[in-house]
Amino acid sequence: MKRLVLAALLLTSCGKTPAPQESPLATITEKATALQPELISIRRDLHRHPELSGTERRTAGVVAERLTALGLEVRTGIGGHGVVGILRGGRPGPVVAYRADMDAVVGQEPPGREYGSTVPGVQHVCGHDLHTAIGIGVASILSSLREQMPGTAVFLFQPAEENIQGAQAMIRDGALVDPRPDVIYALHSFPFRVGTVAQGAVFAGLDQFTLELTGEHATSAVAQRLQARLSEFGTVAPLKQAEQVAPYLADIQKPGGPYSTAIYMNVKISPSDVPTRFLVRGTVKASSDSMYPQLRQSVKEAVERELGATGYQLSFRDAPFPSMSSDPQVTAGAAPTLAEAVGEGNVLTLHATHIYSGEDFALFLQQLPGTMFLLGVANPARGILGAPHFPDFDADEESILIGTKAMSSVLWQRLSQS
Ligand SMILES: [Zn+2]
Structure with a gap:
């Protein structure tokens, strides 16, 4: 059945009986396999030259050069260093967007890596170097199939994901205009076993508060008491040890x-710049955005109970940052193709919000239906945990092939629908 669906994707629309053609998935797999060494070398180059949020000049240059060489219409400087590549297929069809993030984070990479960071204090520990390489891989494959490709693929290479500024900036600069995508897809590295891809990702949003203690409350003892009280609202502790990762992955499935x-x-x-004040700051993440109003109320009441009505100021961010929630219908629509691309037994399904990270792909999902897949990059036998933001983060580069063929297949399948 799945094979039949995929075989139908290459049928011509002119009503003639089409000549038998190779399954597009077979073509995509072949092309992705041939591209793999080049994509690994792109990933390693980006890994050696990580750039912090808002400074992705070199990375954007690499992306723009590649996309231009592939014959895409390329727009640069979108939302800072964002790059938009537009690939118009030879046949009519929908507009399908794909987003890859490009920025790195602060941190010192363990020494001795063959392709280690050459920038002191900056490293790719969130896998955005892989995401960028895979985005280039998908653009390469679809551009090589351009004549028979229906519709238009829009590639969004996003800067500044880590500080959750880039998606909004790209949208403000018209990344989703002319053409306006009908749907959007993305992928993120995750510590699942390499070879697997998880569907249905939801990443928690966040709220933040600042409690400014003044007058008689401006003491370190009061600040510590409030810190302890407010921490009690948390029901889960952050993952700090490698051994905590596997049970967590099992729990969210x-x-x-x-x-x-x-x-x-x-x-x-x-620390406060005014010696007579103490600041207690909190970040709150909840498995559902609907929990934030009650959580704000609970924080206010707890502070009031501890401190009374005066001698402090409690403020929250304007509004909680939204969760990144994959659209169930878009996820379900891609499921048969994903299973065929990576093997049914390699598709994982998530049943809980990933609470420890956010994703500003959320803001694209406020504009368009879409979904994010999680790409397994772990290989315990090689000592690769694959957990983003762990200081020794690394990825099994076989995942670049998996991600490229899975995302090319999913995009092709969606482009082939009206
Ligand atoms: Zn990330």
């Missing part, structure tokens, strides 16, 4: 598991 309704609280005492 369980329907009704411990992460179906969870709250993560990170409360810190911050």
Whole structure:
């Protein structure tokens, strides 16, 4: 059945009986395999030259050069260093967008890596170097099939994901205009076993508060007491040890598991530039955005209970940052193709919000239906945990082939629908 669906994708629309053709998935797999060494070398080059949010000049240059060489219409400087590549197929069809993020994070990479960071204090520990390489891979494959490709593919290479600024900036600069995509897809590295891809990702949003203690409350003892009280709202602790990762991955695949309704609280005492004040700052993440109003109320009441009505100021960010919630219908629409691309047994399904990270792909999903897949990059036998933001993060580069063929197949399948 799945094969029949894919075989139908290459049928011509002119009503003639089409000549038998190779399954597009076979073609895509062949092309992705041939591209793999080049994509690995792109990934390693980006890994050696990581750039922090908002400074992705070199990375954007690499992307723009590649997309231009592939014959895409390329727009640069979109939302900072964002790059938009537009690939118009030879046949009519929908507009399908694909987003890859490009930025790196602060941190010192463990020494001795063959393709280690050459920039002190900056490293790719969130896999955005892989995402960029895979985005270039998908653009390469679809551009090589351009004549028979229906519709238009729009590639969004996004800067500044880590500080959740880039998606909004790209949208503001018209990344989703002319052409306006009908749907959007993305992928993120995750510590699942290499070879697997998880569908249905939801990443938690966040809320933030600042409690400014003044007058008699401006003491370190009061700040510590409030820190302890407010931390009690958290129901889950952050993952700090490698051994915590596998049980967590199992939990988020369980329907009704411990992460179906969870709250993560990170409360810190911050230095104040005014010696007579103490600042207690909190980041709140919840498994559902609907929990934030009640959480704000609970924080206010707890502060009032501890401190009374005066001697402090409690403020929240304007509005909680939204969760990144994959659209179930878009996810389901891609499922048969994903299963065929990576093998049915290699598709994982998520049943809980990933609470420890956010994703500003959320803002694209406020504009368009779409979904994010999680790409397994772990290889325990090679000592690769694959957990983003762990300081020793690395990825099995076989995942570049998996991601490229899976995303090319999913995009092709969606482009082939009206
Ligand atoms: Zn990331």
